[in-house]
Amino acid sequence: MLKETIDPLLLQYEFARRYFNEFLSQRDHLKAYLKPSKTPTLIMDLEGIKRRYLEIRYHFPQFKVYYAVKANDHPEVIKVLAELGSGFEIASSGELSKILDLGIKPEKVISSNPIKPTDFIDYAYRNGVNRFVVDSFTEVDKIAKLAPRSRVYVRLVVPNEGSDWPLSKKFGVDVDNALDILLYAQDKGLVPYGITFHVGSQCNNFRNWLIGIKRASDFWQRAKAKGLRLQMLNIGGGLPVKYTYESLRIEDIAYYVRGLLQKFMPTLPHELQIEPGRGVVGDQGLLICRVIGKAKRGEENWLYIDTGVFNGLAEALGGIRYPFYVEREGELREWTIGGVSCDSMDVVARRVALPEPEVGDYLYILSAGAYTTVYAAEFNGFPKPEVVCL
């Protein structure tokens, strides 16, 4: 007899198991590192990062890539991307000094953070960075004063629905305001350079790019009518990676974006930029931790691990669901995974399907390459993940 119902636990765990096996089958060089003596350890696959970068370049051939450093700022990650010719998107003096220390030229750097500390603007300008985003008159004033004659691009607001990590409301202006801001920047002696938008991080909704590019096109025509000669369109970040579900493919997003540009901006801007962070590193990191405890609380089965939302898994608080894998067989059960600290907010995931592990077992967390180590603190005295780049 064919069983009609599909077991959701099985479905979930099979996805994670297949993902784990596929990840390693393409990465023999990682296999010797799966049982580290110290946990948590984050393994970053540098070859995989290179492949991702090249894949993005291949599918977005007219675009310059500016890797968003905040997704993973490990020097080895930055170095391999620099060697392939990547540019870098940064927000702070800390990120910039990391870049400069690696010998990367300031011409490879842009800053798309709409509200920048003044000491950062000063430091960036003195080191040769001269492309900054704006989305307010106040920011134009700051840049005109601290970084005169710089090139400025304006951030348009676009909806972030369908992004697992939405950013809307905090930044971005509408087309009317954007126009006034760039005209004001021109009056202040800055160079109106272009426009940008951000569809939201882990964006699995084609429509966000549609709205972004439509607005950009509308803005572009109106800027032209006002005598502004813009050069650059930056379509932000947002490229998604696989977590507990298949994400949109880079190839399909690129195909769609190309179609939109043909339709809405038939004369392409002189310069096209894309700023992926997660899309470059997200699925190239494997976080290895250990089970440190188990408990049954009411009907809930709890597993406790030696890392948590304060030590690297902060995105679990905002809706990112990681795939988990243990090297055990046996009946699947549903687990709540508690983080290592004493804080009740420190819960990494709920309703996770896993065979029952023992204390001391390794627990593998896939797609942990982006927004993990960069968020990690040593709250409660527990360490940040050790990072091994291979």
Ligand SMILES: *Cc1c(COP(=O)(O)O)cnc(C)c1O
């Ligand atoms: C964070 C950020 C990015 C990268 O976003 P991802 O979703 O990781 O690709 C790109 N641009 C800006 C301005 C950002 O703030």
